[in-house]
Amino acid sequence: DTEVTQTPKHLVMGMTNKKSLKCEQHMGHRAMYWYKQKAKKPPELMFVYSYEKLSINESVPSRFSPECPNSSLLNLHLHALQPEDSALYLCASSQGRQSYEQYFGPGTRLTVT
């Protein structure tokens, strides 16, 4: 099973709202990732968790706050977003952080109004 699940599929939020995106995998992978993808662009790395610890933060604004409660779950907490943050948010996981292929979830389509 190479499935990564993400909820919700779609999210519309105002600039003053607080919401969370959720990601889950049951493949025993020890690295998990958040990516942001704008239309017709490649995925852009935001955060990497390795063994439940944040190992990479690609200078992402503090209005995005990641959390890894356990090895199977990854959350992205959203607060005071801007319209330009509207994008497809992708979660991925891999067996380890180095050299291993990443398996992606279906994404959450976020619209900020």
Added chain:
Amino acid sequence: EDQVTQSPEALRLQEGESSSLNCSYTVSGLRGLFWYRQDPGKGPEFLFTLYSAGEEKEKERLKATLTKKESFLHITAPKPEDSATYLCAVMGYQKVTFGTGTKLQVIP
């Protein structure tokens, strides 16, 4: 800084017309090169990992090859269901870097 360049940006093929997609890369310490397929509005679907020059992998109508500077994704006798954006990515010392993709359209 690691860089990945894919060409062409878009490719239109007749059903059954074989072709190749190119991925050129510069990376400090290649740990792996990955090919993904992405359909509109969905997450990338993993296809292949290549680790060293000379390596080849095949899956149905797709074959990926790797040299020290580039990778090719060969598509043999494509079908309309092969239409998608194909992404190439490299793993360096720290993270994965994606190319901008090749959008493939296969016409019946």
